[in-house]
Every structure is written in structure tokens, then in C-alpha cells.
Amino acid sequence: MMKNGVKKIALLTGGGDCPGLNAVIRAVTRTAILKYDVEVIGYKFGYKGLYNNDFMPLTLKTVSGIQHMGGTILYSSNKDNLFDYTVEEDGVEVKKDVSDVAVENMKKENIDVLVVIGGDGTLTSARDFARKGVKVIGVPKTIDNDLASTDVTFGFNSALNVAVDALDRLHTTAASHHRIMLLEVMGRNAGWIGLESGIAGSADVILIPEIPYDINKIVDKVREREEEGKLFSIIVVAEGAKPLGGNVVVNKVVKDSPDPIRLGGIGNKLAYDLEQLIKNHEIRCTVLGHIQRGGMTSTFDRILSTRYGVEAVEMINNNKFGNMVCLTGRKMSYEHLENVIGATKVVNPNGEIVEAAKAIGICFGD
């Protein structure tokens, strides 16, 4: 029994999926049921399920055997902002604030508290529901590791592992053929995945959004390695990396060409640009894409997710509504959602980790 009389909580997962969501769902559910005898349901497809009153009961049985699985058994959605929601009225699509429907649905199901697992967008809605008086607890989810307030969150370590595994593989091929291999990894605004996978994957060059690059510096690095007798190079490129004074290159579809197809992003562009400057090596680019998001949850992320899930329930019992659970050092803490939103944690170009990378000789193109 909770001391504040909470009897039923609802969970939802929003935004892009990442490893650890299921571990949070499991930990919230088990803690609520086993420790506090509180009932749990899960809305499906994020806030969409809240709007459509589409939910599933979460029991010991439904969360059994899911801790290690990537993805989310509650499904997720990317376009589910109920404060600016697309609905059809008289056959026309219009944008409306339908958050009252959500509040009504929670009342109907006697939901005392809503636990929201998501990133900046999803948590913005959580804050907006909190402003409306809904008792909300946030759990941070960002595979890019770009949420401020928390030291790190789940999904990031799992994604790093995929990127580093790819870099390990590219090394053997690059070395055998004396190639320059580019790997494009996630990170539109924050370069954490690029930075840390590059260090762990023994990359020679790391390009991230926070440090615009000069292509000549990359060529210099390749030449410097040649002089040391290393006839291959590994370059990690975050998808949001950009040349000095240049723009981000995004994947896009060229529709008006005779054979309209998707174009590649910065990785492929940089490979092309480098080919104009470096003639004595083959240059190849691999775009990791969605395989960074999926698969088994790493050990690190399973533990962190479990701790987040348990702490979210403890926060309910301690009336810490309107807050998001955080990791600070080795301890759980929390931060008010009002302070969490919009505070992106980007890589500090002069910070400890970039400096460490530079100390061991990694080039950032600056």
C-alpha cells in the first residue's frame, strides 16, 4: 500500500524506441505490484493510446521475460502530441489540443499517476499534463544521451555497443585493403555516440555536430598516418556533423529525377568529398542506421533501466510528482520537468572526453 493512497498507475512509452524501455516497464510493474500492491496499465503507442483509451493491463505475467528485449511491448509513436494533435473534422485534418480527452480517459480508468518514459518531446507533453494538474512522473529516454539533468540514460550504452562492434569489423577490412572507412552513426544534435564509439572503436577521426570540421584536417590526418606506415583510416561521422561554415546534410528523396531515390547523408557526402582529395586509397562509407536502436539490451542499460523503473515508483510513493528520475553519479535523484525540458546536453568541444580523445591522437577536423 502506498502512503498517499495511490492505487493505480499508467505507463506509456513515447518517441523512438531504444533498448531498456522494456526493462523500465518491467521494473515499474513489478515494484508497483509486489512492493505496493498497486495496479498498473500501459497505454499503447504513447499518448495516442491515452487519447484512444487503448491500453493493456500490466501484470507480473505480461512483463515476464522482457527485461533483456529491445523495443517496447507498449509500442511507441512519433507523432502523438495531444496538445497539438491532428484529428479529422468534417473530413478535414485539423490540429487541436485534445489533452482534455486524455485527462478524461485517465479519470474513467481511475488512474492516479501517469508514468511517462520518453525523450524531450514526450516529456514536454508530460510537463504540460503536469501543468494541467495530472500527477506525472518522467523517466528519461534518449539514445543520443542528450538530455540534461541525468548523467546518462538507458539505450545509449546499447547503441554504443552496436557502433563499436561495427568499427571493430571495419578495422579488419580497412587494414587488409588499405582503405579509408567511414561509419555514419546517430547523433543529429549531440555527438555522444560518435565521440564515445569513436574512442572505443579506435577511430582516427571523429566528426560531431558540436565541432564543425575542416576537410583538409582530415586529409592531413590520413597523410600523417601514412607516414607512420598505417595505410588505412577509420572515420566516425555523426549524422549531424557538418563542415565549417557548411550545413547539415540530411537524407532526402529526390522526387523529380527520372529514377527518384533517397540520397545518402553526411557520411556519403564526405566520402565523395574525400575522394576528390585523396586518390591513393579506396574510400567506403557505411551508414549504421536503425540497427543502432534494436536488439538485446546491454547489461549496463538493463541495470540502469531497472533502477529508473523502481525509483519512478518510489517517487510516486513519496509524492514527487512533476519530476523526472535521474542518475547522478552512482545515485538516483530527480529533477523537476520544468527544468528538464529544452536543456540539451551536447558535447563540450573543450571538455574532458574530447580532450582525452585528442590526447591519444584522434582528429576532430578542427
Next chain:
Amino acid sequence: MMKNGVKKIALLTGGGDCPGLNAVIRAVTRTAILKYDVEVIGYKFGYKGLYNNDFMPLTLKTVSGIQHMGGTILYSSNKDNLFDYTVEEDGVEVKKDVSDVAVENMKKENIDVLVVIGGDGTLTSARDFARKGVKVIGVPKTIDNDLASTDVTFGFNSALNVAVDALDRLHTTAASHHRIMLLEVMGRNAGWIGLESGIAGSADVILIPEIPYDINKIVDKVREREEEGKLFSIIVVAEGAKPLGGNVVVNKVVKDSPDPIRLGGIGNKLAYDLEQLIKNHEIRCTVLGHIQRGGMTSTFDRILSTRYGVEAVEMINNNKFGNMVCLTGRKMSYEHLENVIGATKVVNPNGEIVEAAKAIGICFGD
């Protein structure tokens, strides 16, 4: 001591690298030295090293600890046909037959036998050297598994593992977001990687060069799954897959556009085409690319490579020159290089494995 007096052999690896090359190099070297007291050297960068007399001694020490490593310690090259080799004469690049230089170099180093590890191209040169009287042994290397004569060769199992790992990852994301996920895998002419990774990775659709696809059949499959309540689909596309009556779409660089960059291949094209026909799912394509070639050699490939390497040396001892080592069932065998060249092993559209895949409901677009 070998009964035919062979005292020194040379090794080279040609064509694209794949896991298992180092295991073959190690097995040849150890068997030659430990069992027959024969000296071994390795030419670097395939036939290029043979032309430039660029080699390294292969000793117990140089091959120590390499069995599990992808790539090749001898390096490899893609453009090294000495029978039609590009050389500069008077400042102009011309094509010439320089194979006599190679023969001369081998004589100079007292090489009795040349062991060539490579695919169709590399083995064609091996045959041509055999025709010139060089004692040659071939070891089959094809990550695509498209060499006839041998049941299977190394690299293929390792590449499959990478593709299946990616499919496992894509599943969790696809299921969480109700997406259609495409994975483009290797296989320009032969669809073995697509076929077997698709089966092992629980794909819903497999598209391979041997079976041109009708895009409407793919749409039908997606719809059929929706009716079963499965709101996501996984599609494996070999890079050489093509629509019925259509052409292969290859990666290419559009050079005359204002921002010239590489275009994607069939995977991205098909994603685009499907988006025109399927509006209720997000569609995403991942191109696995070079990470299929690299990394640690799989258990299966380590054993097979070791057996190939040992057998290659036994064949030398038994005067089986001009032949390529093969696996037939569970046994080592061999086949004359004259019969090996040009005999591509493609997937039989009505064969046992395709039929098995269809029996469990996999769609091939036909």
C-alpha cells in the same frame, strides 16, 4: 619432408577480404612447417606482391594468434590480374601481360608451389599460371558462396551471422513502431546471403537476384500480415535483386548535380517505391555494407578454413597441382581449376531451400 621434394611454398590472398583468410594462412603455414618442414612465404596484396616481389616470411610466430581475426595479414587487392596488368610505359598507362615477371620472381625465390586463396577472378589467374606450368593450388574464397565445386566456403557463415544479427535488431524496432524495415545485404549475382539470413532472421520477404520480384506481391504480403495482426514486416534485399523486367540498381555517384553525392542502391529504391504503395507504415532501409566482411571469424569458418589450409598442403604433398580444395559433404576433396572457373553457383529458384522458405510463408516477390 615432402615426398616430391617440395621445399618452399608461397601464399597469396586476392580479391575482397573475408573472415577465414587468416585461418587458412595459419593452417597452411603450420602444416607446412610442422608436418613437412617446408618453408613458407606470403606475397603481399595478392598478385601485386608477386609482380613486385614484395613478400614476408610466414613462420610459426607470424601466424600466431591470427586464426580468429578477420581480414588478411597478407593484404589483398582487387586489381591485380597480371595477365592484363596496368603498367606505366613512357608516362602512359598501358595494359600488359606481365605474368612472366611473376614466374621469374618465383624462380628467384625458389618457390616450388604457389597457393592462391581467392574467388573466381583470383582463381582464373591461378589457372592461367597453371597453364604456364606453375605448380598452383587453389583455395576457394567467396563470401557470397557462389563458387561451384565446393559445398560451401569460409566467410559465408561469418557474413550470415552479421546479417542475422542486424535482422534480430531490426525486429524489435519494427515491432515497436509498426514499421516496414528493409535490410540490403551482399549478393550481386548470387542470393545466398539474402536467402539464408532471411530464413534465419525470420524475414517476411526475401528478394534475390535469381528471382525477379513483382512489387505488388510484396504489398500483398504486408497486407496479409496486417490481417493476421502483425503490423510490421521485415524485408531482406540482396544488392543484386531486381524487379521483374527491371534492371539492377547499383550505388552510383551523380557527378553533374550541384551537390554530387552517392545514390543508394536497390534497398533505398525499393523503400521509395513501397512508400508510394503503402501509406500506413513508416518504411526504413538499412544497407549493411562493409560490416558484413569484417570482424571475428565465426567458429564454423575457423574450422573450415583450417581444414582447407591443411588440405592444400596435403595436396601439394600428393602432387595435386592445378586443383582447388573443396568441401563435399563432410569431406575434403578437390576439383581441377579448369572446371572451377566461371561456374557460378546461384540459388535455384525451385530448390530445396527456397521451397523450405516458401513453406514457412516467406514471400520472394514471385
Next chain:
Amino acid sequence: MMKNGVKKIALLTGGGDCPGLNAVIRAVTRTAILKYDVEVIGYKFGYKGLYNNDFMPLTLKTVSGIQHMGGTILYSSNKDNLFDYTVEEDGVEVKKDVSDVAVENMKKENIDVLVVIGGDGTLTSARDFARKGVKVIGVPKTIDNDLASTDVTFGFNSALNVAVDALDRLHTTAASHHRIMLLEVMGRNAGWIGLESGIAGSADVILIPEIPYDINKIVDKVREREEEGKLFSIIVVAEGAKPLGGNVVVNKVVKDSPDPIRLGGIGNKLAYDLEQLIKNHEIRCTVLGHIQRGGMTSTFDRILSTRYGVEAVEMINNNKFGNMVCLTGRKMSYEHLENVIGATKVVNPNGEIVEAAKAIGICFGD
């Protein structure tokens, strides 16, 4: 529709679990339903479920998402021989032939054919049911790879991967501390796992049941390596390995000691024995045990299991009752259960693979 009118089949899995069982269950179920519109049920806990009429329907939904999972959703049992079954009568346990109850149960459920997935013990019962007139199809399951008739079966490759992964790990520690590391792997009667994991894991010594060892030969090998400057050694020991003229050492519980606990098997015994003969190295033994059986099914085993499952259903359609599905080279085949039983496939001490291992310098203690 099947041409012979079969409308309903039952599946069961018997004996120790291994990766691939679920993939067979899935393939049988999907092929039966999708290709032939045949109903499928699964008895739980092997023949025990058949005796207790304890079963579950197998539908597209129940077999969804299980292909890659180790274990068996039908559960398994080790003591379920219905021809010599332990039942309680008047409070006393007696052994009885209760196979008629099983036949009766199948009739009651209108089972036309029983598909039995198991090893030698489980298949012996399958043969005995065939002799009683039950329509039976066998699918070979032996993690030890010791069933004759089929080239290889599922579970073996997955188990090898676990053993090789352990050997890769032991290498780094052994090399850093100049230790002799023993790894005890499965293989009571047949040394396939020891043999192939030892080759793939770069072991220096491999000890298997088929080749009794002389401990002095092992000491010689360690000394020989020292002379080459290699101050560590890796030894793979199959659990059924034994010294020349000695007996198999099995794990056992010493019950009459003051603190009765399990004793280690051959690995620990050999470590102890070697310590008496080798003083200048630390010697450590690791017993892999049950982790060899579990986890994700390997790519190779997923494909093989799927082919077995599909073929089992095709054999039903073609009236091949009383047979077991086999792999011969690259093709599916079958063999009559009467010929399968009792024909153990052990390692040939003079066979190709042992000879290859010896050629690269691996010591077998003989």
C-alpha cells in the same frame, strides 16, 4: 490439404534441450498450417505430456517470435520412456509399459501423425511407437553431434560457439599470466564438441573419449611450447575423456563425508594431476557446463532446424512414416528409425579432422 488426408499432427521434444528446438517447432507448425492446412498440437514435457494428455495447440501465434530462442516452448523431460515408465500403484513405484495410454490419447485427439524431436533415447521410443503402428516422423536432436545417419544436427553449432567464445576468453588470461588453462566441455561418448571447439579456439591440446590420453604427452607439449617461447597452454577436455587404461571420471557427490559436496570431473582431476608434473605454471580449470545448451540459436542452427521442420512435414505428406529426417551434404534426406537407433557417430581417431588438427600441431595425448 495433404494428399494422404492427414489433418492433425502432434509434436513433442524429448531429452536435454538445445538451441534449435523452437525453430523446428515453428517450421513444422507454419508449414503444416500455411502449406497444408493441417492442425498442430504440442505435447508438453516430451512423452510425459503424451501419457498425461497434456498438450497445447500450436498456432501461427504461439510460434511467433520463437525461432531464435534456445530451449523449447514445449518443455522437455529426461525420464519419459513410456515403454518402461515409473508409475505409482498402491503407493508403490513400479515400472510399466504405458504406451497404450499414449496411443489411446492420440486417438482421442484425432492425431494422425506424431513428430518426435529428440536424441537416441527419445527416438528409440519413437521407433517403438512406430512398431506399434503409430505414424511417426523423427527429427534428430543431439548437441553432441553423435547421431549417425545425419551429417550434422542443430544445437551442435550453437554449443561450439559457446565453447569457442570461452576459449577466446581464456587465451587472453592464460597469455597474461603464463598459465595452463583447461576447459571442460560436453561430450560423454563423442568428442565432437571438444574436437571442433579446440580447433576453432586455437587449443594446444584436445582430449576426447575416442583417444585415451597419456598425461606425459601433454607435459611434453607444454615443454615444447615453452621452447618456442609460448609460456601458456590451452587444453580442451571433453567430459568423457580418460587416461590410457583409466576410467572416465564423473562428477559425483561424496555423501558420507562430513561436508558432502560435489566433486569435479575429468577437467579438475586432470588439472590436479598436471600440477604434480608441472611446477612452473599455474594451472586452472573451467567447466562450461549448462551454458553450452542455452541462449540464442546460432544462424547455422536456425537454418538447419527450419529445413528439418519443413522436411518433416513434407515427409508426412509423402507417407515417409517411421523415418527420421537427415542432412546429407547440402540436401535433406531421411533414414528409417530402425537404422538410426544405437548407431553412435563418434570421432574417428584417424579421420580427416583429427589428422588436420594434428597437422597444425594440436596434441591429442596419444
Next chain:
Amino acid sequence: MMKNGVKKIALLTGGGDCPGLNAVIRAVTRTAILKYDVEVIGYKFGYKGLYNNDFMPLTLKTVSGIQHMGGTILYSSNKDNLFDYTVEEDGVEVKKDVSDVAVENMKKENIDVLVVIGGDGTLTSARDFARKGVKVIGVPKTIDNDLASTDVTFGFNSALNVAVDALDRLHTTAASHHRIMLLEVMGRNAGWIGLESGIAGSADVILIPEIPYDINKIVDKVREREEEGKLFSIIVVAEGAKPLGGNVVVNKVVKDSPDPIRLGGIGNKLAYDLEQLIKNHEIRCTVLGHIQRGGMTSTFDRILSTRYGVEAVEMINNNKFGNMVCLTGRKMSYEHLENVIGATKVVNPNGEIVEAAKAIGICFGD
């Protein structure tokens, strides 16, 4: 150039090996050479090499390609306390303080600073050398995560991954056979590996040195799961776990028995004890042993090790001698060796992580 004129540093690794040592060696070497133009050598076998003046130069080349490899290229030793060292004098082994020889050797080689990578024992010697006036920097290494002063150190995450992988494997077998599976993991004094692998591996029971267990509580947990329909249980046992009022059970060799062999530790003892109390499940124990130490270094540990290595060199440049590098939250820091020694970080039985584990229903036997 360093501002304090340091021109040459020496490195050594002591105690049991763990993943990350090579990454530290690489980072120290590269930073020293590339950023500060400082020379680096490495003593072999820990302090033994310092005593014997047995070292190797560490160059960009010697540390190339080692970041991901477990073990240590400098080798390690467990009995190398030079302040109480075993030497032979007149044919008799005596214990002596030979630290002056070490100091002399460093002078001879013009070593300005000694970087010591090791655990409590190795760092105690480092402190003792600091007391003698040697300029020392410590880098924490403890696979058990039991060094105070630093939040976490390398090796721990890699070891956790191995244990969790084993638990994932045991789950499928346990579930298929309704078994109780025990996994004995490292942790003689501190139960971190047991605690965190148990959480991540979905264990039902976790037994650690810090929380003596009542075997009846374990039996209760198994019974409780049976009532929920879960007919298997997974138990993680740290090697230092012990019953309430009982003693630690260590692996030992019974020498005076007719067939003297090693006995198992607490895992096997507990399996035996449980078998007396639980008759309706098979009970199996696996002892992970040395495979926890080896293999590839995890992504997390590669990054941490690299940061430690770089920071160690920065500390040299900043005259922070006598200190050990630490991780505090997300930042590098340091602590004086005098404060580090002997301060073991054990699991707090009432701490956040144990409480979280209990909240999701994990039993600690208390």
C-alpha cells in the same frame, strides 16, 4: 614537453588480469608520446620486471591494435611484493625487502615516474614506493569493483557482460526443464558482480558476501514462484557468499583421499544443500570461473580505461604524484594512495541497488 621536465615514464600491471589493461597501456603511451614527447617503457610481470630490470619499450607501434584486447601485453604476476619478496640465498628461500633494487633499476633507466595499474595489493606497493620518494601514479584495477575512491573501474563491466550472457543462456534451459540453476560468479569479499549481474540477468535469488543467507528463504522463494506458475529459478551466488552463521566455502584440493581432486566451492555446496530440501526440481550449478576475466574489452571499459590512461599522464604533467586516478560521477579526479589502500567498497545491504533489487522481487536469502 612536460612542464616539470619529466622525460621518461615506466608502466607496470599487477595482480589478476582484466579487460581494459591494454587500453590503459595504449592511452598512457599515446598521450605521453604524442602530446608530451615523453618516452615510455613497460616492466614485464608487474613488480617482478622492475626487480629483474625486465622491460620493453612502449611505442606507437607496440600499442597499436591492442585497445580492445583483454589481458595485458606487459604480463602480470600475483606474487610480486618487492617489500616482502621471496629470494633464494644460499639455496634457501627467504623473504626480503628488495625495493631498493627496484629504485636502483629505475634510476639506471632514467625513469622519472612509475605508473602502476593494479588493485589493492599492487597499489599498496605503489604507496610504499611513494613513501620511499619514487614518483608514482596509480591506476585502479579491480574486476570486483571493490576499490573505494573511484565510482567504478574497468574490467567490471566486461565481467558483468560475461555473467549476464551466461544467465541469459541458463534461463532457456532452466525454463525448458523446470530446473533450478545456480551460477557461481566472482566476488570473494564484495558482491558487486553477483548483485548487478543478477539484476541484469533476471535472477530470482542473489547471494553475496555482504548478506549471509538463510537457505530456507531460498526454498520459500522457489515455492512462491511455483505458485505463480514459474517452475524454474535462477540463483546467482558470489564465490564469497556464505550461510548465516556459516563460513565461506572455498575451492580446495583434498589431497589425502585415494583420488585427490579439487572440490567445488559455495555454488556446488549450495546446490547439494538445496537438493536435500527441494525434491521436485533438478538442481544444477555452473561455476563461471576464469572466463569472466578474459576476452574482448567492453565498450564501457574501453572508454573508461582510455580516460584513466590519459588522465594518468595529465597528472604527471601536473605533479600529482602519489595519487590514484579516479572516476567521480562523469569526471576524472584523483585521490592520494594513502587514502585508497585498504578502503574496500562492499555492497551496502541497505543501499539503493539492493533495495531496488528487492523491490522487483529478488530474494537475497535474508
